[in-house]
Structures are given as structure tokens and as C-alpha cells.
Amino acid sequence: MCKNPAMPHRVAVVALDHFATLDLGIPGQVFWTAESPDGEKLYEVVTCSPGRRPVRCSAGYSVLPDHDLDVLDTADTVLVPGIHAGRALLDGTIPEPLRAALQGRPRVMSICTGAFVLAAAGLLDGRRATTHWREAARFAALFPRVRLDPDVLFVDDGDVLTSAGVASGLDLCLHVIRRDHGSEVANRAARRCVMPPWRDGGQAQYVERPLPQGDTGGTAATRAWMLANLDVPLDLSALAGHARMSVRTFTRRFREETGVSPARWLTAQRVQRARHLLETTDLGVEEVARLAGFGTAVSLRQHLHAAVGVAPLAYRHTFRRA
Template identity: 55%
Template sequence: MSCFSHPDRHKVAVFVRDGLLPIELGIAHRLFGQARSLDGELLYDVVTCTLKPGAVRTDIDVTIDVVNGPDALGEADTVVIPASDDDYEPLDRVMNPDLAAALKRIRPTARIASICTGSFVLAAAGLLDGLCATTHWRSVEQFRALYPKVRLDPDVLYTDAGRILTSAGVASGIDLCLHMIRSDYGSAVANEVARGTVVSPHREGGQAQFIARPVPEIQASSTGKAREWALGHLDQPLTIADLAAVESVSIRTFTRRFRQEVGTSPLQWLNEQRVERARALLEETDLTIDHVATRSGFGTAASMRQHLHAVLSVSPSAYRATFRGSSTACG
């Protein structure tokens, strides 16, 4: 009997281990479980599974009862592997034979994603060899020592190498799940899930911006008002001076505060927002490429083509035709 009750939906198996961080299990269920079509139909069927059904220890003072065993992995379209507190002290690169056998149940066509140090499991299984991947910044050196064949990028929130995806710390699991939802069903569905979860559909910067650093001097104001204003005027030729004027500060002060708060420069942020706007318009409207370029603030189709190719490695027309509802792979 199938572990999934709705075989017509995209099947997601969340594979948990002893030492589970409950928040990461909740991330996968909450985000995939909210995704609905424009007709209101649920798009994913999500189940939890483990090596041996029964009580699974967490890293807090509760256990969870998991009824599904590793058979669910063989049915899943997407497998999500959250972290375990055991990941933080892997003594060697030898994988538990039962865990290795369970992973072999995953179909060759299924997508596999890790949250936080769940990437250690993928690396130990050899699934990340030669691929771009990430993990929690605290575990970077340990990961590199154990798995030198992996192209580890410690400065991103998540990576997408096609079939295999990884995310950094706990909260970046949200970013990764939204990315997968967007890849499956487009930005409109992903944005609605983000809205229902009260999170940003897309976070700028990488995990380096969240690593402890000296606290900056007290700021008289933030840059939030300028960012909100910019999103309403993306179709216009905006400058740093325009944004600084919204906050009534100098360009130098604004730029410094912006980088402290957002983790990137104002111009880089504007480019990212314009790419996101262009993607949404290409996915959701029948506007011509020229009109999409104008509405997203690139001005010309040539300029938009250059920026989209730098981020997505495809042209606007190819994105619309082939990647509608898709997203870029790890570069």
C-alpha cells in the first residue's frame, strides 16, 4: 500500500533521522503543504519517513512518531533530507549501511534536497561529487576535509545542481523549498506560499551576511522605505541618489546602511529585483519581450537579455518557452 494518499500530486518524502531539528521538518511540510493551483487544488502530497518506523529522537525534549519507513523514498518525486544533530560531529566518511540502502531506494529521476547539514548525507553517498553544494557555515571546514570532490560554496543560501539541491542553515531551507515550488509551478504559486508563511519570496545576499560580526553604530533610519519605493518604480531609471533621497541621507551613508541591512550593494539589489520582475512577467503574462524589458526597468530587450543570461544562463524567450515555472541551476 502506498504511503502517499494522492498519487496524482507531486509526492514529497521528508526523510528524518534521530537528532532531527523539528523546525526543518516543519519547513518542508508547511511550505509544500500550502502550495495550491489557481483553482485551489493542493499540488503536493507530503509524508514523513525514517529508517525504522516508530519514535524518532529530536534535538529538543520531544520525540516524533513516524509511521512510514524507507519505502516512501522509492515512491517520491522529491526527497528532502533535514539535518540531524549527529551531522555536526561526523567522525568519518563511512555511511551507515542501512542509511545507504535506504538512499538507494530513491528513483534516478527523483529530486533530492538537503536542509542545513543534511548535505553531509548526500556527500557521504557520493551524490554531490563534482557538483556545486553548500552547508551550514559552521561546518564548512569539516565538510571540505571529508568531501574534497564537492564544489562547496559557503557563501550562498542554497544551490541547485539540477537533480540535487542543498541549502545552508535552518532558515535557508525555506528559501530552497520556495525555489523548488517555483521551479515546479511558477512564481505565482511560490509567491502565494511565501505570503501565507509571511516570508520573503526571495532573500538577497548569502549566508555570510548572517555570520556574527561587530554591531554597527546606531543608525538614524533604515533603508526599508527606499526599497519599498524602488519596487514601485522599477520601470524607471533609478540611481543610488534617488534611493538615498527617499531616506533623506547622503549617498555614502545610504550605501553603507544598505549593505549592512541587505548584504549587497543597492545597484546589485536593483538588478536582482528587476530580474525577478522580468521572470514573473515572462511566466505570467503574454507581454512582448520589449514590453517586459520596459516594465522591469531594463529599458531594452538587449539589456534584459544580458542580465537574464548572466543569472539564468538562458535568453528571455528561451526562459518563457522552456523554463516557464523553472529556475536557474547552480552555476
């Protein structure tokens, strides 16, 4: 997907009526910060609307995009921000011209309820996808052929990517930069945006639900301790002991705060550590496995393949930048 820096990757953002205000601004801000080591911009972001008409949001203003949907023909990636109202949310349909315009694009993304538009265009049938947790039940009813995962921050299904509510669009755009250009470029972009390169857990941690009465402990300090000790064995009893909780209480609180189990969270962090080492060092696979906490190259290969679908050396060949 990545291009020569002299020819920036073009991202076309489709602005629709009732657009979510932050969603519309995220791609222009995040992709604009992605630069090559010599300062060349790696992405160009353009915004369009059907007929190049003004589009209005619920915050009391309209925007007038510079382009109509014809600009999608020159785009390498098409991105649909979230919407707060409209036919896509009500009955799962979109105007035929918009449906046709979204077909056959090299890569398509959505932020938040923009997934409704992609689903209405038929782009998510049979695919795994996500959307804002508050709209998950409605989405599942309107689009039963989509394999909805409401617990994650984003889903990368190759040429179609979807994200959860609002700020998860930041996570998705950074993920795309990382996928296109590696972790160093993505990390620099994250620093420019004053945000973490990736966030822990899924959107399940943000679902509105009361915490149990009288349970005031938290697992943040233990998660930080886990990150500092990824290269050593960490079993559930040791984690609960560090948090000064019973195993049962720790496991419950950890899932409430992160949306995943301690074991799943720990494995994800170790995979991230291994990916970073493969991208930024010349260490052998055995040493990467040891430092990431997998112990052996065989274990690393299994977990990395499960996470990203490739072996360590193939991953390094793809993402390591000279």
C-alpha cells in the same frame, strides 16, 4: 518535475536522529499548501526513517515515521532536514544503507546541515552547495570536493538543491514550487504560510558580527524605494542620496544588511520582476525589459540567461500556465 494534479508529486522526507525540529516540519507545511487553481493538492509529503525506527530530537521528543527507506523508491523528490549531531557532522560519514538509499533519486534536497548527509553520500561532489553559515568551515574541511557557497540562502543545482540554516528551508521549498508550477502557485503558497515569496540577499546578512560604532542608519527604506522604481535608472549616487549617506557608507551598510552589493541586489530584483511579468502577462519582451528596468530586450536576455539559463520566450513557454 511537476505532475498532473491527479497524481501529486511525492516528496519523501528522511528523518534522522538529532533532527532539527523546524526543518522536519517545513516540507510538510509548505508543499501541502501548494494547490492548483481548482484546489487540487500538487504535492504529497511522506516521512521515513532507517528501519522505520523512532528518531529523537534535542527538544525532548521522538517521532515515529510511517515509512522506512523503501518509500524513497516511489519518491519524485527526496529531502533531508538538518541534524544537530551524528557521524555526518563529526567525520563526514553515514551508514552504508542510508548512503545507498540516497543514490539515483530524481531530485534530492537538503535543509541546513542536511547538506552534510548529502555530501557524505557523495551526491555533492563537484557541485555548488550551501549549508548553515556556522557549519561552513567544518563542511569545507570534511568535503573539499564540494563547491561550497556559504553566503546564499539556497543553491539550485538542477537535480540537487541545498539550503542554508533553518528558515531558508522555507525559501527553498517555495523556490521548488515556483520552479515546478510557476510564480502564481508559489505566491499563493507563500500567502498561506504568511511569508514573503522570496527574501532579499543571502545568509551573509545573518552572520554574527558587530556593526560599526556610531553608524545607526539603515537601507531598508531605500530598498523599498528601489523596488518601487525598478523601471527607472538608479545609480549608486542616487541610492546613497536617498538614504542620506555617502556612497561609501551606503555601500558598506547595504552589504552588511543584505549580504550583497547594491548593484547585485538591484539586478536580482529586476530579474524577479521580469520573470513575474513573463509568467503572468502577455507583454512583449521589449516592454517587459522596460518595466523591469533593463531598458532593452538584449539586456533582459543577457541577465535572464545569466540568472536562469534561458531566453525570455523560452522561460515564458516553460512557466506560463494556461
